[in-house]
Structures are given as C-alpha cells and as structure tokens.
Amino acid sequence: MSPLLELDELHVWFDLGEGRELHAVQGVSLQLEPGQRLGLVGESGCGKTTTVLASLGLLPQTASVAGRVLLNGEDILAGGEDSIRPHRWTDLAIVFQGAMNALNPVQTVESQIVEALELHGRASGRMARLRVGELLEAVGIPRDRGTRFPHEFSGGMRQRAAIAMALSCDPSVLVADEPTTALDVMVQAQILELLDTLCRDFGLALLLVTHDLPVVAQLCDRAAVMYAGEIVEQGSVDALFHDPRHPYTRLLFAATPDLHGNGALVSIPGSPPRLDRSVEGCPFQPRCDRAFDRCTVQRPLLRELDGEREAACHLNDVPAVTA
C-alpha cells in the first residue's frame, strides 16, 4: 500500500541570474502515513520550508522543481498547477507562521472561511456559516467571534482561526510551517494541544516544519533532520534523541537548552555551506566533530539502517562506532 503522502527525490533550484543557481532542496524523500505526525527540522536556510512549499506547488516562478509528490499514489506535481489545485486545501492544507499574513485584514474571519467553503463547493450560504461555527468551536474560538476582524484577535486566536480555515475542507494532511514560533510559551502550549487533539479526533496527518526540536520531540512520532538542502537523518523522535546516527542530529540536540538539563551546552562551530556551488564530500564535514578522511572526498548517501531509520553518515559504515 502506498503512503498517504510521499515526496520522492524532490529537488528545487532557484535561478540567481547570470547563469547561477541555488540548489535549495537536494533530493528529499519522505513518507507520511495516515494519522502520522512527522517533524521536518533544521536551522534557517536548510530548505525545510522550501520543501513543503514545493510539495504544495506554492513556489514562485523563479524556482524549478523536479521529483514527484505522491498523494495516495497520484503524482500531483506532474500536471503543474492544474493537477495540484484540486488537492490543495481539500487534501493538503497549510498553516503558516504569521497568522496575520494568512488572514485577510479587511474581511471578517467568518466570511473568509465561508469563502473557502464556497470556493471548494463544500457548502454555501447559511449552511456554510453553520459549518464555520462548528469549525471555530473545534479550534476553541466562541462561535459569535466569527463576525470579528483578524486585528481584533490576539496572536493565538489568529493562529486558531488560520487552523480552522485549514480544516474547513476536511484535509487528510495538515502542513504546519512554524505554527507557534511567534507565540508566547503558554499560547504555544495551547496551540500544540489543539493540534494534538485535532490529529487525534480527525485522524489528520501532520507535517510540522520547525527549528524547535523540543516541540517536535513532544508532538511528533517521527522526524526528519535537514541540513544544507537534504535529509541527513530520519527516524522516530525517541531514536533521534537517544541514539542519533548522524553527528548533526546529536549536536543539534546538545545545542538545545533543556529546563532540567545539565551538562555543557554545545555550539556548532562554522556555518552551513553555500548552496549555490557544489560541495565535495559530506556537506557537514567542516563542522563535524567526528569527521575522518573519507568525509572530505565522498558524499555520504542517506541509507536505511536498522529499525526504520535512515542516516547519511560514513560513521555508520565503521563497525562499533556510533555517531
């Protein structure tokens, strides 16, 4: 059986002019099963947002995309905008970081969601407004607030409204790009609890894009760690934290402060490679604390290890050594 959503060797290039290109996403493959929660993590510029925007066909014209995005086995990128449009919002919905930008400031929250329902032929008129009431309640907004404008909502309420809108056409996959990054920790907790409940109640699959490892550790089943445009490790969040098989994963967790953690906090020296020129060897090698001679000449490929994990590191070929 094919997975619900599958990215297969996705590549994205941005044209920089003068014949130069930036290879932002370099062959990303991942699978999402129904009801599963996958975190796509990495630092700024690693290509995580570009990956999901490409999967939804939302990149600007200057980008060229290669690879396949399969929804229930059907390649939705194959026919360009025409083949994606029927699925966007109805199968794949997205929630962005700044909910203020996702909502139209001159329209009430209710009328925006009604518009989404009518546009997709889900409901209209009174039925649509009834449905909006249900949606708002599902995300914890009192029904009567629907007639308000986005600026009358707090940041947390706006994010809830954006989630209500994303749910309006019963999608099977919710893509959330840094959904709590601009929010305070208590409001973040409310939104995470809401996402958790929605996934459980509606059987939604969640693709959570974030730089915040603890959020993924708490909310997701699996995670894919991206570095310099590619996935360097993938597995259950438990395995990634307790038994990382790529040094970047280990260092990233070690650089993240924990409330009750002790031990030195690590900082990773250097910075990621530029993506507008090709890299020899492992892209992480210059910053890696375990690099050896092979890492400078040969690029490690993402390959399957024991127990549903994948990592792209030569250390996994060296017996009795772990990353």
Next chain:
Amino acid sequence: MSLLEVEDLAVQYPVARGIVGTVARKPRQVVRAVDGVSFSLARGELLALVGESGCGKTTTAQTVLRLVEPMRGRIAFDGGEITKLGQRDLRSLRRRMQIVYQDPYESLDPRLTVRAAVEEPLRIHGVGGSKAQRDERVRDALGRVELTPQELFLDRYPHELSGGQRQRVAIAAAIVLDPDLLVADEPVSMLDVSVRAGVLSLLDRLREGGLGVLMITHDLSTAARFADRIAVMYLGRIVEEGPAAEVVGNPQHPYTKALLSVVPRRDPRDRTRPQILQGEAPDAVRIPQGCRFHPRCPVALPECRDVDPDLRPAGGDHCAACILVS
C-alpha cells in the same frame, strides 16, 4: 553592595483616546506597563527577567537604563541614586551601562565596518585616547567576544557576517567601554540554535569577569541554564524571584508552576502533563483587582480577589507573591 538596586519601579503610558474619544470625554486610560518592580543585581551576577510578551520585562530594563522615565520608584546604580539624574550626568553614566538588542540584523549599522561599529562608542564618549590606543581597545573587545584573529573581521561589513558573528560584534561594541552593567534583551532569540550556546557562554564569561548582566528572555530553558537568579514577571510585577535552580526546581507561584510545565522538553520520553492556562494575560490597561493572576489561577481562593500579595519569603532568598506561600 549591589551594583543595581531597583525599588518599587512603576511606568505608565497613556492610551491615545483619539479625536472621537477626546470629544466624547472618554476617561483617560493608562497602560501600567511596570507596576511596582523591585530587584537587585550584584556584580558578576546574571539575573534573568522572564515572562510572556507584554509583561513589562523590556520596559523594566529600559527604565533601569533611563531610556524610559519612571512614574514612581527608585533606581540606584553602584550606590548612587540615578532616578532623577539629568541628561548631562546620565551621559557619563551610560558609559557604565550598555545594552545588546535582540536583532543583530537591525542593531548594527550596515554601512559601518566591524572596526567602526566597535570604535563608535569610544568616539561618542571621547575616551580611548589616541587612534592607536583606540585600535588596541577595539582589538581587545573583539578578542573578548572571540572574533579572532581580529584581522579577519575588522574591515568586514555586517552583511558579510553570520547572525552569531553579528551578535558578537554588537556585544563587542557594548563592552568596549568596559561597562559595569550589561542589559541583554533577548540576545539569542533571533539566532540559530547551533550558535546560541556560543553567544550565551560568552555572556557567562563576561559575567565571571565581574560584569553584572540583566538578561531579558521569554525562554525559561535558557534562563535555567545560564542565569544565577530568575525573576518571573506577570502583568508588570515580579511574581517570583530566587536562585535559578530554586525557581525552576521548586517553583512557588502558581503562574511560575504553569509556565514551567508548558516548556517543551528536549527528551521525547519526558512527556509531562502541561498545566495549560486558558486564555491570555489581560492587557495592562485592565489589571485585575486583588491578585493580578487570580482570574487565571488554578488554585485561587476567594480572598485572592481582594488581596494584592507582596513578594514574601519562600525559603532562603527565594520569594513569591502569593498568599499560599507560607
């Protein structure tokens, strides 16, 4: 003696009524941004002021630096009261108190090289001696923020540097005058996680060198790891204060307890039950009567509607503003 002593500080901002409001003679309203804050900071100590947006932590820090005028209260710096100092006296004082802002992409002038940016405070305050001596101090400051070898950085512009390097330049410009107090307003929240620890360890070493650091942050995990003391603010007031390990390990105020419980943990196996407070903090125009936290408090008693509790001792030098603390 403390380096910085703040007593019962209060800051209010008027709310604009607009033409309609003025004509209709609507009552004037004020935002009580800081509403009776007291704390002290010793040399070589890092105090973290934590809280959610709008709790008044940044206003508190700006008032301490006399960038915002307090309505009430007393600020003493190195034994002398500075609450009423005029602009001329403040100028010489400012050499000794510096600030690092959140966003190094905005706080550095894009047209200044690293050398010029770090040298600028010396010029403004007319210190540092000859050109050669100033150059020596710039190099020394860059060395202390670990931008070495200095030759590699001196003539670069901000756009040629990474975020972490930019924040180090901002810190170098703040410490080139050898201040006694450094205010760091969310110093790492714009930086990638891989470089955060480096910048925080740097502040830690400056603290060890005798600098008093007032760090403003919304990130309790960072505060827990790097602060000597933590002060938790809610709606313009410090509701709990104490040694970092005590506040994090043995919180006394219900707000602190809730706040700590919702911080996501790094280890997926540490799935604690968060105690999520409903709603959001009311705005500082309408601070609730009695205990300002009581409408959201999970353990509020009837008397909490009337009593506005002061900070009271909760063992050692740990205190909390809650009537349940005995």
